[in-house]
Amino acid sequence: MTLAVRAEHLAERMDDPDCSETMLRRTYERFGLVNRAVACWGRVYRELIRPELAALERAGHAARILDIGCGAGDVLHRLIAAARRDGFAVAGVGIDPDARAIGAARPGPGVHFRRAYSRELVDEGATFDLVVSNHLLHHLGADEFDALLADSARLGERLSVHSDIARGRLAYAAFSLGALPVAPGTFLRVDGLTSIRRSYTPAELAERLPAPWRVERPGRFRLLAVHRPVSPRILP
Numbered sequence: 001m002t003l004a005v006r007a008e009h010l011a012e013r014m015d016d017p018d019c020s021e022t023m024l025r026r027t028y029e030r031f032g033l034v035n036r037a038v039a040c041w042g043r044v045y046r047e048l049i050r051p052e053l054a055a056l057e058r059a060g061h062a063a064r065i066l067d068i069g070c071g072a073g074d075v076l077h078r079l080i081a082a083a084r085r086d087g088f089a090v091a092g093v094g095i096d097p098d099a100r101a102i103g104a105a106r107p108g109p110g111v112h113f114r115r116a117y118s119r120e121l122v123d124e125g126a127t128f129d130l131v132v133s134n135h136l137l138h139h140l141g142a143d144e145f146d147a148l149l150a151d152s153a154r155l156g157e158r159l160s161v162h163s164d165i166a167r168g169r170l171a172y173a174a175f176s177l178g179a180l181p182v183a184p185g186t187f188l189r190v191d192g193l194t195s196i197r198r199s200y201t202p203a204e205l206a207e208r209l210p211a212p213w214r215v216e217r218p219g220r221f222r223l224l225a226v227h228r229p230v231s232p233r234i235l236p
């Protein structure tokens with residue numbers, strides 16, 4: 001097994017439509033725990049998202065956040081909760097093409113989930129202030145990756161942030177051990193290790209992104225693909 005190149009050919013167990021429903025449900029239930037431990041959204045919220053929310057608030061504008069490939073929705077719920085704690089008016093929409101993910105996602109006040117691809121929202125003429133995703137980039141084939149970037153650049157009027165793993169031996173070893181306590185009865189460990197093997201290094205991601213997208217590093221094992229429109233919507 002090598003981590004020197006992306007293992008694009010590997011499939012995750014939870015993407016198999018015939019995988020165990022019980023294990024899939026437990027996997028969705030524990031995503032929140034794992035994302036909190038590894039995904040650095042607290043820092044992304046403080047450094048990238050909160051300043052945008054503040055600018056929107058100063059303009060008297062309630063913020064709208066879209067989470068693409070939201071799974072069971074824990075990242076979106078967490079961002080909305082953080083924004084509300086900071087006193088911002090905010091609403092969120094999570095989309096995922098997998099009906100099983102949308103079935104596991106729980107709506108809340110101002111938080112909705114819908115089975116859809118980002119393309120459908122573009123076709124509907126929808127727009128959001130902020131677009132996010134978590135652990136989506138490594139999932140996508142080359143054409144899907146390009147389509148996601150194009151869609152999110154159109155959907156996100158102020159900022160798009162796609163967060164994923166930075167592939168590397170230390171990330172693999174740390175997750176291999178760290179996931180042991182939460183893995184039993186789930187696909188978390190086996191799919192997490194596959195995800196690391198499918199993920200990009202910072203150099204690979206930088207190479208893949210067209211301008212004005214750029215790579216940021218909110219943590220040693222994390223990558224962000226960040227897009228700010230060249231002409232962001234002017235706030236009144």
Ligand SMILES: C[S@@+](CC[C@H](N)C(=O)[O-])C[C@H]1O[C@@H](n2cnc3c(N)ncnc32)[C@H](O)[C@@H]1O
Pocket residue numbers: 031032035068069070071072073074075095096097098101117118133134135136139140144
């Ligand atoms: C590893 S899960 C991550 C779920 C969630 N974002 C999280 O971090 O817990 C990846 C999700 O991406 C979704 N997905 C796969 N291909 C997609 C695509 N082309 N567009 C949007 N979502 C996609 C899958 O259905 C799956 O729910």
